[in-house]
Amino acid sequence: MLCENRFTLQGSPSTCALDAGIIPFPSIILLILVPIYLLAQRRYNFKQYGNLSEPPSKVFPFWAHCIFVGLAVCLVGMHFLEVARLAAAHMGVGLLPFTILADITVVFVMCYPKLNFGMGPGRCVRVSSMLLFYWFVLAILEGIKVARLITYNQLNPAKGTAYPSSDWLLDNTVILGLYTVFVLAESVHLILIYRLTFLANTIPTQAGKPFEVHDLEASKDLLSYSTTGLR
Numbered sequence: 001m002l003c004e005n006r007f008t009l010q011g012s013p014s015t016c017a018l019d020a021g022i023i024p025f026p027s028i029i030l031l032i033l034v035p036i037y038l039l040a041q042r043r044y045n046f047k048q049y050g051n052l053s054e055p056p057s058k059v060f061p062f063w064a065h066c067i068f069v070g071l072a073v074c075l076v077g078m079h080f081l082e083v084a085r086l087a088a089a090h091m092g093v094g095l096l097p098f099t100i101l102a103d104i105t106v107v108f109v110m111c112y113p114k115l116n117f118g119m120g121p122g123r124c125v126r127v128s129s130m131l132l133f134y135w136f137v138l139a140i141l142e143g144i145k146v147a148r149l150i151t152y153n154q155l156n157p158a159k160g161t162a163y164p165s166s167d168w169l170l171d172n173t174v175i176l177g178l179y180t181v182f183v184l185a186e187s188v189h190l191i192l193i194y195r196l197t198f199l200a201n202t203i204p205t206q207a208g209k210p211f212e213v214h215d216l217e218a219s220k221d222l223l224s225y226s227t228t229g230l231r
Contacts, residue, residue: 003092007156015152018145019086019094026137027102028095033130034105041117057113058121059192065121068185069110075178076103082171089163106131125194132186139179146172 003016013022058065079100083093109119109127118124123131149172153165 002094005089005091007152007158009148009152009155013144013148015145015148016092016094018141018148019092019096021095023138023141023145024095024098026134026141027099030102030130030134031098031105034109037127037130038117056122056193056196059123059189059196060121068182069107071178071181072103072107072110075175075182076100076107078171078175078178079103082168082175085163085167085171089158089161091163106134123189123193125190125197128186128190128193132183132190135179135182135186139176139183142172142176142179146176 002020006015009015060068079096083096083100086093086096109123109131111120113120113122118127146169149165149169153169156165158165
């Protein structure tokens with residue numbers, strides 16, 4: 001059974017709907033998209049880093065990247081803890097194991113320095129955007145779950161059981177906090193890698209339109225040729 005022995009809350013979504021469908025859905029989509037992306041990149045070799053002649057090995061300082069990855073590993077632990085305690089309480093784990101697999105996949109994407117795939121500490125705009133969208137959606141859904149668990153804890157504290165409702169609420173509050181940190185950190189990463197990728201080797205004109213350096217050099221050559229011709 002995906003869900004069992006759970007107190008039925010009035011309204012929706014229920015905790016069963018959250019754990020068996022709503023929360024795992026983004027993780028399942030990510031687990032499908034990452035292999036598709038890797039296969040497509042291997043086949044078509046899309047350009048990942050725009051104007052850069054060499055992709056950056058990292059965007060954040062090493063210590064910041066280590067903290068980011070460490071928190072992602074903590075997320076794996078929190079999801080594993082929730083699944084284990086739900087199973088111990090015979091409440092059913094829904095499809096939450098998919099979130100653990102997705103967490104491990106994200107750690108792999110963040111750490112594996114395969115820059116021609118746009119991954120690792122210097123992950124490209126495309127990969128960073130995918131992760132940011134993933135974290136953002138999960139943060140919203142987890143916020144809904146925490147709100148429902150607050151009501152669940154008030155109506156059914158389940159004290160003395162293998163998984164008291166207060167512990168369940170606390171675990172998911174921590175998970176929500178981690179998602180929030182990831183949204184903020186990945187937003188900063190996306191901004192920095194975007195600036196490195198698409199604003200490198202450009203200068204602003206008076207109209208505010210980017211003007212590429214090689215175009216500037218061509219203009220200088222043309223001006224020099226015209227001046228020589230006038231002489």
